Amino acid sequence: MKKKSVAVVIVSNGPGELTTWVNPVLDEINKINKSLCDDEKLDFTLRLVLVPCPNATGKEFLVANSWNKFELITKSKNFWKLLIKPHSFANWPKKGVVIFLGGDQFWSILLAKRLGYINITYAEWISRWPQWTNEIAAMNSKVKELIPKRYRYKCKVIGDLMADIKVNSAISLRNKEKHYIALLPGSKKAKLSVGIPFFLEVADHIAKENQNINFIIPIAPTTDKSEYLFFQSTKNPIAKYYSSKIKTIKNFKDYPFDYVIETSKNTKIYLIKKHPCYEILKECDLAITTVGANTAELAAINLPMIVVLPTQHLNMMNAWDGIFGVIGKISFINRFLTFIIKNFYFKKKKFFAWPNIKAKKMIIPERIGNISPRKIAKEVLFLMKNKDQLKRIRDNLHKERGNKGAAEKLASIIVDSIKKL
Secondary structure, eight states, rough: OOOOEEEEEEESSSSHHIIIIHHHHHHHHHHHHHOOOOGOEEEEEEEEOOOOOOOOOSSSHHHHTTTOOOOOOEGGGGGHHHHHHHHOOOOOOSEEEEEOOOHHHHHHHHHHHTTTOEEEEEESSOOOTTTOOOOEEEESHHHHHTEEEEEEEEEEOOOOOOOOOOOOOOOOOOOOEEEEEEOOSSHHHHHHHHHHHHHHHHHHHHHHOOTTTEEEOOOTTTOHHHHHHTTTSSSSSTGGOOOOOOOEEEEETTOOOOOOEETTTEEEEEOOOOOHHHHHTTTTTEEESSSSSSHHHHHHHTTTEEEEEEEETTTGGGGGHHHHHTTTTTHHHHHHHHIIIIIIHHOOOOOHHHHHHTTTTTTSOEEEESSOOOHHHHHHHHHHHOOOHHHHHHHHHHHHHSSHHHHHHHHHHHHHHHOOO
C-alpha cells in the first residue's frame, strides 16, 4: 500500500450510517479536494474502520467495499486487534484524522489516541466525551447546549446529515391511480425472522379490504430474495404462527421493480434492489417498518410510518443473531432474559422510533407488544382513509428535521483539519 502524508479514518457501524452519513461526507470531501488548485490538493488516504455494534448486519464490509472509495477497510471483528497492533493491517501515516460517523463515540476516541491522530465527532444527540475529542460537529444547538461550557469552544453546529438525503425526482412510480405502501421488515436475520411472516400477513389483510393499494419492499443491500423465501418457510420456527406464505417470487422487468412476490392469498408485493431508493419511497403514502435506522431515513423524506415490534416471539431467541442466539438455546436463560426484557426494558424505554426519540413525544405511531397483523392492517386502512392524519404526521416529521448542508460543512471541517496537520 502506498504511503501517504495524512490518513482520514472514518469510524462507523451499521448500514444506515454508512448510507446516510459516511457516503455523503466522503463525496463532499472528494468534491472539495477536486475543486482545489493542483498545488493545493490534499494528499490523503481514506480508510474505514467498522466497529462492534449490536445493530450491525455483518455485511457492512461488503457494502462499503462495493463503493471502491477506501484504501483500507477493517471489519468490526478485527477492531480490538487493530487497536492492539494497527501496523499489522497497514502502514499508518504519522498524521491523521479520525472521524466518528456511527457506533459508540468512545471507539473513535480510543482509536485516535492509539494512532496519535486528532478526533472529530459528529454528535447527533449528545457529545459524550467532549474532553477527549478535538472537534465536535453538532446536529443542532440543543446538542451544543448539553456540552459543558468549558468544552463548547470545540463545537460547531452543522445541521442534520439525514436532511442531506438526495431524492431524484425524475424517477417515480408509474401508476398514479394506485396508492403505495412500503414494507420494511428489516435487514438483520433476527428482524427478518419475525418481519417477513408478520408483514406478509399484514399485506394480505390490507389487500383483502382494499384492492387499490400496491406494496413495495426496498431490499436492504445486506440481504437478498433468498432470505425472504427462507424466513417464510418451515425452516423459520416463527413462520408457523402466520398463515401467509410466498407462492412465487419472480423476476419483474418493469422499472423500478426487480422482483414480484405473490403470496398464497394472491397479494402482489414488488421488490426493489436499488439502494437507496428514496425517490420511490417518497411517493408512497405510508410505510410499515421495524425499529432501527430506517425510521430516521423515512423521517428524512417525511414519509409517514407505523413502527411495529411484535414482542410475542422474544422467547424464540434461538432464531436471533449473536450472543442472544447462543444463550437462547439454553431454556432457563431464555425464559429469564425474556422476562427481563418484557417487564423492565420495554416498560422503561419511552420511545423506539428515531423521530419520536428526537421529538421526545409520539409523532408517529409505535406498536410494541403482543400485536397481530390483523390489528396493524386495520390501523393502516384507517390512516389511508384519513388523509388529514397522514398530513399531520408528515408535517410533524418535517418540523423535527435538522438543517440541510451538514455533509458539506462536516467535510469542510475535515479538510481544514487536514490542512492544519
